[in-house]
Amino acid sequence: MHRVVIVGSGLAGLFTAFRCANLGCEVLIVSEKGSSSEKAQGGIAAAVGESDSTALHFNDTLQAGNGLCDRHAVNVLVKEGFERVTELTELGLKFDEGLGREAVHSRNRILHIGDFTGKNMLSFMEELTQDIPREEGRVVGLLTEKEQCNGIIFERNGNVEQIPATVVLASGGFSALYSHNTTHQNITGDGLLLAYHAGAELKDLEFGQFHPTVFKNFLLSEALRGEGALIVNQKGDRLMKDYPLKELSGRDLTARVMQQKSLNGNTFFLDATGINHDFLKSRFSNIYKECLNMGVDLAKELVPIAPAAHYTMGGVHTDLNGRTSINGLFACGEVACTGIHGSNRLSSNSLLEALVFGARASNAASKEETRNAGEPCLIGKVPSEETKEIMWKYCGVIRNENLLKDGLSKISSKLAELVMASALARKESRGTHYREDYPKQNKPLHSFIRIDRDEVIFRVR
Ligand SMILES: Cc1cc2nc3c(=O)[nH]c(=O)nc-3n(C[C@H](O)[C@H](O)[C@H](O)COP(=O)(O)OP(=O)(O)OC[C@H]3O[C@@H](n4cnc5c(N)ncnc54)[C@H](O)[C@@H]3O)c2cc1C
Structure with missing residues (x-):
C-alpha cells in the first residue's frame, strides 16, 4: 500500500491524514506535542452569512494581502473553504450560533466554538483520526x-529512525523564532528548514504577521475588538481613531502604528470594559479566565498589550496541490506558501487554509510513488533563546538596513538568517514588512530562496 507520512498534528496535519486514509493510503502521523491550531481562538472564516458571498470574502482577503495575493489561490480558498466547512459540519462538527467579526472582514463571517475554536476543531479531528498510527518525536x-x-x-528519546514514504509537511510556521510570540514554543519553522535543506524553494519569508493585542505572549483575540473593545494609550486616547476601519484596521497597520508610538514613550491597553459583562464572560470565557489567572479582570480593567509574532505568511513554495519544487515532498497549512495571504493574512483564513490545502495535498500525495533509498539531510538543533531575542530586536515590526545588517552579523540559526536576508533584500514597505528606510511600495513582486543559490531572488510569478 502507498505510504504517506504527515509531519505535524495541527489542523492541517490531521485533516490531511484523515483524507489520505480515506483515499486508501497507509498513513503515519509523526509529530511533536503542541501546535498553533490548539491555540486558535477567534474562529474560521467562511462566507456562510445571508448577506455574504465568496466574492466578498475574496475581496477582503485581497485587501488584507496588499497586492501580493495570488488571485487564483484565493478563489480556491474561499470557494473550497465553504465546501470543507460544510463537509466538517456534515461529519458532525458543531459551531456556535452567530458569526463573529474581525479586522478587514466586510461582513460577520467568523464561525466559532466559544473562544477556543482551534482546540475544539482539533479534538473533533483527533476522534476522526484515532485509528491512524502516530509517533511522537521531532522530524x-x-x-x-x-x-x-x-x-x-x-528522533525520539535520543533514538533516530528512518521511514521511507511520501512526505507531507504540516509543521506550522516560524513565529516562535521570535522571543515575543503567541504560539507554541516548538513552532520555529522546522518544516521550512527541512524543505530548504532538501533543495526546495522557499517564498516570501520576510512576511511574518505581528498581532497587536498580546498580553504577556497570550493572545487577546481580534474578535474582542469585533465586539467593541478599544485599543487605548496611557491617557485613554484611542490608537486607531484616525484610520477608516478604526479598531478593525488590518493587523499590519495596527501593530506598526502601535510599535511606532511605543518607541515614542506610549504604552497601550485593550479596553474591553464597554462590552456587556455577561456576554464578555460567556463568549470569551477562556480569554476572560486566562486574564484573571494573570491578574487582570477583563470586564473591569484595562489589559496591557504589545505586538508579538503570530503567523507566517511566507513558507515552503507550493502549487495549489501542495507540491513543493522537490518530488515526493508536499506541504500544507501554515508551513506552505500558496499565495493566499499575500503580505498580510486576513484573520481566520488560516484554519480555513489548513482544511482546503490539506484536502488538496492529500489528493496529490496519495498518487505519488514511494521510493526507498535516500541520503540523510539534517536540520540541526532547535533555535536558541539568543536567536529569538536577536530576531525580535533586529527583524521585528519596524525594520531598516542597519538593523537587519547588524542582526545578520549576530545570527547563527539558518532559518533566522534566511528570514533576515529576505527582509534586507525587500527594499519597500508592504503589509507586515515595514522598512522605515523604504516606506513606499514598489511593483508587487515575490521573493524566492533556495539552497543552490542561497540568495534572495525577486520575481513575479
Ligand atoms: C494564539 C493563536 C490564535 C490563533 N487564532 C486563529 C483563529 O482564530 N483563526 C485562524 O484561522 N487562525 C488562527 N491562528 C492561526 C492558526 O491557528 C494557524 O495558522 C493554524 O492552526 C496552523 O495549522 P497547521 O496545522 O498548519 O500548523 P500547527 O497547528 O502549528 O501544527 C504544526 C504541527 O507540527 C508539529 N511540528 C513542528 N515541527 C515539527 C518537527 N520538526 N517534527 C515533528 N513535528 C513538528 C507541531 O508540534 C504541530 O503538531 C491563531 C494562531 C495562534 C498562535
Whole structure:
C-alpha cells in the first residue's frame, strides 16, 4: 500500500491524514506535542452569512494581502473553504450560533466554538483520526536523492529512525523564532528548514504577521475588538481613531502604528470594559479566565498589550496541490506558501487554509510513488533563546538596513538568517514588512530562496 507520512498534528496535519486514509493510503502521523491550531481562538472564516458571498470574502482577503495575493489561490480558498466547512459540519462538527467579526472582514463571517475554536476543531479531528498510527518525536531530516524526497528521519528519546514514504509537511510556521510570540514554543519553522535543506524553494519569508493585542505572549483575540473593545494609550486616547476601519484596521497597520508610538514613550491597553459583562464572560470565557489567572479582570480593567509574532505568511513554495519544487515532498497549512495571504493574512483564513490545502495535498500525495533509498539531510538543533531575542530586536515590526545588517552579523540559526536576508533584500514597505528606510511600495513582486543559490531572488510569478 502507498505510504504517506504527515509531519505535524495541527489542523492541517490531521485533516490531511484523515483524507489520505480515506483515499486508501497507509498513513503515519509523526509529530511533536503542541501546535498553533490548539491555540486558535477567534474562529474560521467562511462566507456562510445571508448577506455574504465568496466574492466578498475574496475581496477582503485581497485587501488584507496588499497586492501580493495570488488571485487564483484565493478563489480556491474561499470557494473550497465553504465546501470543507460544510463537509466538517456534515461529519458532525458543531459551531456556535452567530458569526463573529474581525479586522478587514466586510461582513460577520467568523464561525466559532466559544473562544477556543482551534482546540475544539482539533479534538473533533483527533476522534476522526484515532485509528491512524502516530509517533511522537521531532522530524530532524529528510531522505533525499536528486531533487526527490523519499522519507523522513525522526528522533525520539535520543533514538533516530528512518521511514521511507511520501512526505507531507504540516509543521506550522516560524513565529516562535521570535522571543515575543503567541504560539507554541516548538513552532520555529522546522518544516521550512527541512524543505530548504532538501533543495526546495522557499517564498516570501520576510512576511511574518505581528498581532497587536498580546498580553504577556497570550493572545487577546481580534474578535474582542469585533465586539467593541478599544485599543487605548496611557491617557485613554484611542490608537486607531484616525484610520477608516478604526479598531478593525488590518493587523499590519495596527501593530506598526502601535510599535511606532511605543518607541515614542506610549504604552497601550485593550479596553474591553464597554462590552456587556455577561456576554464578555460567556463568549470569551477562556480569554476572560486566562486574564484573571494573570491578574487582570477583563470586564473591569484595562489589559496591557504589545505586538508579538503570530503567523507566517511566507513558507515552503507550493502549487495549489501542495507540491513543493522537490518530488515526493508536499506541504500544507501554515508551513506552505500558496499565495493566499499575500503580505498580510486576513484573520481566520488560516484554519480555513489548513482544511482546503490539506484536502488538496492529500489528493496529490496519495498518487505519488514511494521510493526507498535516500541520503540523510539534517536540520540541526532547535533555535536558541539568543536567536529569538536577536530576531525580535533586529527583524521585528519596524525594520531598516542597519538593523537587519547588524542582526545578520549576530545570527547563527539558518532559518533566522534566511528570514533576515529576505527582509534586507525587500527594499519597500508592504503589509507586515515595514522598512522605515523604504516606506513606499514598489511593483508587487515575490521573493524566492533556495539552497543552490542561497540568495534572495525577486520575481513575479
Ligand atoms: C494564539 C493563536 C490564535 C490563533 N487564532 C486563529 C483563529 O482564530 N483563526 C485562524 O484561522 N487562525 C488562527 N491562528 C492561526 C492558526 O491557528 C494557524 O495558522 C493554524 O492552526 C496552523 O495549522 P497547521 O496545522 O498548519 O500548523 P500547527 O497547528 O502549528 O501544527 C504544526 C504541527 O507540527 C508539529 N511540528 C513542528 N515541527 C515539527 C518537527 N520538526 N517534527 C515533528 N513535528 C513538528 C507541531 O508540534 C504541530 O503538531 C491563531 C494562531 C495562534 C498562535
